[in-house]
Amino acid sequence: MPELPEVETIRRQLHAKLAGKTVREIFIYKTGREVPAGEGFVKKVVGNRLSGVERRAKVLIFQFENGEAILGHLKMTGKFLFVNTDYIPGKHDRILFVFEDAIRVMWSDIRQFGYLKFVDSVELTEVLSKYGPEPLETSIEELAQRLMAPKTRKIKTALLDQATIAGIGNIYADEACHRAGIRPMRKLSTLSRDDRARLAEEIVNVLNESLAQKGTSANDYVDTDGSKGGFLALLKVYGRENQLCLKCSTPIKKIVQAGRGTHYCPNCQK
């Protein structure tokens, strides 16, 4: 499940190779739901020069110098992979971008929840305006403030809401709550000032630590070279149902909340 650390890892790798490069050719192998089809997309993109690859929340922004952009959302199984000229497209490969200097990037997606979307500068601003603050570019105080309202919401629901704080998904919501010693099903209104500050701090900590490991490969996530992230082994609750809590040796519980598997320690998370 690509969340902020995974998407940022991919962004950095894409940016390093693609900044300043012009799109020369596009090969579409498979179109479908939420995937741009046909000549319109190709015409708009080919010949356009990328100023760089940026990120907002879990959205990758292939920013062109003229203000236009391609938005890319990986959802669960989307991948951007650098490939060689002899690469043979597989059944899940969808769109190949060929840049100058023969740099080739494949957009691939098993489950087809992800999307690429071409936008002009106006649409770009509109789409990006709906996201809350970036946790790694915002003070703990302000993040803690975001966890105040609306008070009647459940903590996990608020953490998953991209308009409250951007970039957190199921894995890091559970992990941040465990680190902070807070049950994810509690209401925001029950959090003390200290609780909010601690939770905000642990959100930042877990995202930074995962980023340092190039993310978590719990299921399908790989970076642009097809390599897995190293943070899976460092998870404390996610995917550890019935295994012992690493703080207090109590078995980790898993429930369904907000439609997601939610993992927590019934002893050390209050």
Next chain:
DNA sequence: ACATATTCCTGGGGGC
């Protein structure tokens, strides 16, 4: 103003 359910989709794992 909050909740939950449904929808999209495929591969992988458990049960038999």
Next chain:
DNA sequence: TGCCCCCAGGAATATG
């Protein structure tokens, strides 16, 4: 070996 069923879930949407 091979079914069948369930599960993983981001986020938009519908409904309570």
